[in-house]
Amino acid sequence: MGYKNVCVNCRISLSEGTNYELFNRNKTCPTCKGKMYFVNEKFKAPKKSNDKEWKIIEYLLLSGYDFRNPYCGHEQCIYFEFPKNLQEAEEFIREMRNLD
Numbered sequence: 650m651g652y653k654n655v656c657v658n659c660r661i662s663l664s665e666g667t668n669y670e671l672f673n674r675n676k677t678c679p680t681c682k683g684k685m686y687f688v689n690e691k692f693k694a695p696k697k698s699n700d701k702e703w704k705i706i707e708y709l710l711l712s713g714y715d716f717r718n719p720y721c722g723h724e725q726c727i728y729f730e731f732p733k734n735l736q737e738a739e740e741f742i743r744e745m746r747n748l749d
């Protein structure tokens with residue numbers, strides 16, 4: 650449990666623990682020096698060989714989703730279930746943006 654930083658390039662996630670004071674939201678990847686994405690504890694990294702899920706994760710992260718569950722707007726919340734394909738991921742992002 651705890652928050653994580655994810656590098657989609659190297660397909661790794663590093664735990665940031667649960668201490669709010671110590672979270673690092675602007676971390677660069679220790680391996681490739683690329684940008685890491687700060688995600689919620691709901692995030693679970695698939696195996697490195699799982700291309701399909703990593704593509705979906707990359708899409709969600711680039712779209713600004715941080716794996717909060719539920720994702721709440723002003724009046725409504727939506728619950729996240731890991732999309733089966735990119736099309737489902739796109740639908741989720743569209744729904745998420747409609748909430749703001």
Ligand SMILES: [Zn+2]
Nearest residue numbers: 656659678681
């Ligand atoms: Zn990396």
